[in-house]
Amino acid sequence: MAALLEIRDLRIAFPHASGMAEAVRGVTLDVQPGEAVGLVGESGSGKTLTALAVMRLIDAPGRIVGGSIRFRGQEVLSLSDAECRRLRGRQISMIFQDPLTSLNPAFTVGRQLVDVIVTHQGISRRLAAARAAEVLSVVGIPRPERRLASYPHEFSGGMRQRVLIGMAVACRPSLLIADEPTTALDVTIQAQVIALIRRLRVELGLSVLFITHNLDLVAEFCDRVAVMYAGAVMEEAPTEALFSTPRHPYTRALIRCVPRLGESGVTLDSIEGAPPSPGSALAGCAFASRCPIVMDRCWTEAPPLRAVGSQRVACWAA
Amino acid sequence: MTAVPAPVMELTGVRKEFALRRGWLSALTDRPRTVLALDGVDLTVGEGEVIGLVGESGSGKSTLAYAMVRLVPVTGGTIRYRGVDVTHQARRPLRAFWRRVQIIFQDTHSSLNPRKTLGQALQDPLRVRGVSRAERPVEAGNLLTQVGLGPQFLHRYPHELSGGQRQRVVIARALAMSPEFLIADEPVSSLDVSLQAQILNLLMQLRARLNLSMLFVSHDLALVNHITNRVAVMYAGRIVEVGATPEVLRAPAHPYTQALIAATPKGLAGRGRAHEALAGDPPDPSSPSAGCRFAPRCPHVMPVCREVAPAAVRLSVTRATECHLFDAAAIQPADARPRGAADVALNGGTR
Numbered sequence: 305m306a307a308l309l310e311i312r313d314l315r316i317a318f319p320h321a322s323g324m325a326e327a328v329r330g331v332t333l334d335v336q337p338g339e340a341v342g343l344v345g346e347s348g349s350g351k352t353l354t355a356l357a358v359m360r361l362i363d364a365p366g367r368i369v370g371g372s373i374r375f376r377g378q379e380v381l382s383l384s385d386a387e388c389r390r391l392r393g394r395q396i397s398m399i400f401q402d403p404l405t406s407l408n409p410a411f412t413v414g415r416q417l418v419d420v421i422v423t424h425q426g427i428s429r430r431l432a433a434a435r436a437a438e439v440l441s442v443v444g445i446p447r448p449e450r451r452l453a454s455y456p457h458e459f460s461g462g463m464r465q466r467v468l469i470g471m472a473v474a475c476r477p478s479l480l481i482a483d484e485p486t487t488a489l490d491v492t493i494q495a496q497v498i499a500l501i502r503r504l505r506v507e508l509g510l511s512v513l514f515i516t517h518n519l520d521l522v523a524e525f526c527d528r529v530a531v532m533y534a535g536a537v538m539e540e541a542p543t544e545a546l547f548s549t550p551r552h553p554y555t556r557a558l559i560r561c562v563p564r565l566g567e568s569g570v571t572l573d574s575i576e577g578a579p580p581s582p583g584s585a586l587a588g589c590a591f592a593s594r595c596p597i598v599m600d601r602c603w604t605e606a607p608p609l610r611a612v613g614s615q616r617v618a619c620w621a622a
Numbered sequence: 623m624t625a626v627p628a629p630v631m632e633l634t635g636v637r638k639e640f641a642l643r644r645g646w647l648s649a650l651t652d653r654p655r656t657v658l659a660l661d662g663v664d665l666t667v668g669e670g671e672v673i674g675l676v677g678e679s680g681s682g683k684s685t686l687a688y689a690m691v692r693l694v695p696v697t698g699g700t701i702r703y704r705g706v707d708v709t710h711q712a713r714r715p716l717r718a719f720w721r722r723v724q725i726i727f728q729d730t731h732s733s734l735n736p737r738k739t740l741g742q743a744l745q746d747p748l749r750v751r752g753v754s755r756a757e758r759p760v761e762a763g764n765l766l767t768q769v770g771l772g773p774q775f776l777h778r779y780p781h782e783l784s785g786g787q788r789q790r791v792v793i794a795r796a797l798a799m800s801p802e803f804l805i806a807d808e809p810v811s812s813l814d815v816s817l818q819a820q821i822l823n824l825l826m827q828l829r830a831r832l833n834l835s836m837l838f839v840s841h842d843l844a845l846v847n848h849i850t851n852r853v854a855v856m857y858a859g860r861i862v863e864v865g866a867t868p869e870v871l872r873a874p875a876h877p878y879t880q881a882l883i884a885a886t887p888k889g890l891a892g893r894g895r896a897h898e899a900l901a902g903d904p905p906d907p908s909s910p911s912a913g914c915r916f917a918p919r920c921p922h923v924m925p926v927c928r929e930v931a932p933a934a935v936r937l938s939v940t941r942a943t944e945c946h947l948f949d950a951a952a953i954q955p956a957d958a959r960p961r962g963a964a965d966v967a968l969n970g971g972t973r
Contacts, residue, residue: 462903490679491882492881495884518887519889543890561816561818565844565888571823572823574823576820
């Protein structure tokens, strides 16, 4: 089966005191049709940048300096602006962490939904309005016809995220990129939103690229997980394999420092030190300075992502 | 385990109403509107105890933390610290209280003055504590060492530090007063997981070394599970359940606590489980309903819940909950009782 999304050796750079600094340093990742892929990592690891690049939303001074992104076999990086607009919304949609700033406070939710539908489907506003009400009811907003006339501030945080998800799937895209969609929400509301995305996956056959720092959420929701660190994928594997037999020392450390219900103890494992600052020259493995099993070779040669069983690991020791 | 330590901080019936700002026109027509953030909170923190305060945004947990240090004045009830009523104490006598009770916040950026070096930031509390000018730099260096940074950081500015390092500085500044009681309001929520663990471990070491009592405010049950002895669950301005942390998390009594635990992601163990999400949103604190605040979302709601607010029911020496399901007075068939512990059993981690 051909992958829906193929990212190959993606590189994104920003200007820095000493020239261009790469914030994304060669990311390779696939999303298959119908699959939910988790992209996890700490802040600054490049996961959001990778997603923005798929939408061709990297703004100056940032620049995609290398690699390729193919969607249904077509190169995204060489599309014209007009072609990009056709791709966004109709083929690939994205939702963000903060649902309040994603909506325009000056217009009703109905107006904003209708705009999206008219822009992408070219139907009349009257038809689009009916479609908008349908979209709200799909995402579980009660009394959708009445709610179309409400402004964003009249919705709760969870309801706003539902509206945005509705907007994102209104034009039946095949890929939904969700960038920390529940991070700003309370845990009971997070459960509602995840249940909604889960249902839409089945009903609309959506593929999902799910970006989060919450490992437990990824383990519950995703089919496959890629772990990013300092702009590169350190490990990528089916979810069960990644969490039951993590092969990269960073993945292992990350899993161990998450406190969980049902376990308690005095000391949590932690990863000493901090990630390399962007722009610092990295000759070898980016994790070397914090790695408990670092070897001489790690300082000089960056390990490539290579297959180990069902997993792919960028580590000389794996 | 069930021995109750001597109380240090005692809150009784604490209420806090915030007045809503109104335009001049509505001021003429409407009655003044208020938001009830704390609606009669009783809570006791014992000597050397770490108590977790959990709840969702708007439940009043931060307001309660601020009220405890008198950062917001309460509108009812009493706050006693070591037997002394500090609820309405004047500023001058309060200073002694503020030396013993310190608070740290979630946002490390706004907790530190960007124009002061760390050395300067630590000066003030040391001066207040009565450390001589000559000794202050040495003492400041010691404090930074205690939190794992060291004296080489004395001349750095906050922007030169990472979020985790800044939280360490904030902790050092709180320790500068040699407090007995530390209130931590979501101290690791803005940090990445690898740094979260470092800060939590640091707090636990300091707690043991300095014999601190602590109130740990968090929305994350897993964190609370890791570091607290006792936990209080807040919903809409009230504490709906309180008890020893392992007991509450293993066999939650209140339906809201059950929902909170059910909604918390559990890693691989949570794959394929039934995902029933609690419906609805938390109530609007400016228009409280009669009866139990949780009634509109409660899967076990009974007619009485919509009319009468439940009183606290003692379940054991250390355990209490506010729920009509546990009222002897509210006679109901046995099957209306909340699901047993088995249904909401915590699955193990994914390790």
